[in-house]
Amino acid sequence: MRTAPARPVPAVHPGDRPVRRPLAGVVTMAGSGLSNQVGAAIGALAFPVLGPVGVVAVRQYVAAVVLLAVGRPRMREFTWRQWWPVLLLALVFGTMNLSLYTAVDRIGLGLAVTLEFLGPLSIALAAARRRVDACCAVLAAAGVVTLMRPQPSADYLGMGLGLLAAVCWASYILLNRTVGRRIPGAQGSATAAGISALMFLPVGLLIAVHRPPTVEALACAAAAGVLSSAVPYLADLLTLRHVPAQTFGLFMSINPVLAAAVGWVVLGQRLGPLEWAAIGAVVAANAVSIATRRG
Structure with a gap:
């Protein structure tokens, strides 16, 4: 659910030249995307006991432990110029996961992840000045209109949370x-994850x-943190050593499709032909925009 969808993507510097091992890169990217969406689906299994807020709280704790161990931030050395974007990042980090998981609870994994995916797609298209990107924007907009079309069973609050x-x-x-x-390395992201986890501590308590969790629910929520945060983050680090960043971005665009498939298999959330077509339109818009880019 990037998810979540919801994890920091390792930075790629202009001087970094990945070692070209396409097969290893594709396998790792596929594993990363599948882990991300399966983690979100397993987390959703704990909704009846913990609710979306409880699952997000546990996920934030797990993500904080993993990222703090990897990033090892030296917070005492941070200046205010470094602190303020970290604090904003922590707030956004928590809000992003909370709104996404609540949307998953209301409208399903596939639709929620597709709407969330409009965030990075919008940034990519806003920076472009080509006709093909304008066409991609229209295609993505058509997909969104289809997903949010008026119908008796439409959950507009859930859709609004997906857009949030x-x-x-x-x-x-x-x-x-x-x-x-x-801030060098992963220190900033790790610090933001830690602060976000602290923000969710009162909620978790x-x-x-009021709703004593079961062992199974806690295990599902913890698995969501590992599969949707730790595993994809480490997989991305390995992937970017084997494939160019452009290829990485192109493959990332299939996450809404993976989310819809995993939601169907794990959670029994079936989608109609129009929903699948709308998801395909959003994915195609991102794929075409990235594939036709140069440099």
Whole structure:
């Protein structure tokens, strides 16, 4: 659910030249995307006990532990110029996951991830000045209109939360860029994850008191944190050593399709032909925009 969808993408510097091993790269990217969406689906299994807020809280704790162990931030050395984007990133990080998981609970994994995916797609198209990108924007807009078309069973609150997740993901990308320029390595992302986990600590305690969790629910929520945060983050690090960043971005565009497929198999969330066509339109818009780019 990037998810979630919802994890920091390792930075790629202009001087970095990946070692070309296409097969290894494709296998790793496929594993990363599948892990991300399966983690989100497993987390959704804990909704009846913990609710989306409880699942997100546990996921934030797991993500914080993993990223703090990897990033090892030296927070005492941070200046205010470094702190303010980290604090904003922590707020966006929590809001993004909370809005996405709540949307998954209301409208299903496939539709929620597709709407969230509009965040990075919007950033990519906003920076472009080509006719093909304008056509891609129209194609993506048509997909969104189809997904949000009026019908008796439409959950507009769930759709709105999916769009909020998209706004948060776009903000997350821009803030991560700022943090990456001001703080070396993964220290900024790790610190933001830690602060976000602290923000969810009171929520987690309240849920534990009023809705005592079962071992199975906690295991599902923890698995969501590992599969949707830790595994994809490490997989991305390996992937970017074997494939160009452009290829990586192109493959990432299939995440809405993976989300819809996993939601169908794991959660029994079936989609109609129009929903599949709309998801395909959003994916195609991103794929064409990236594939036709130069440099």
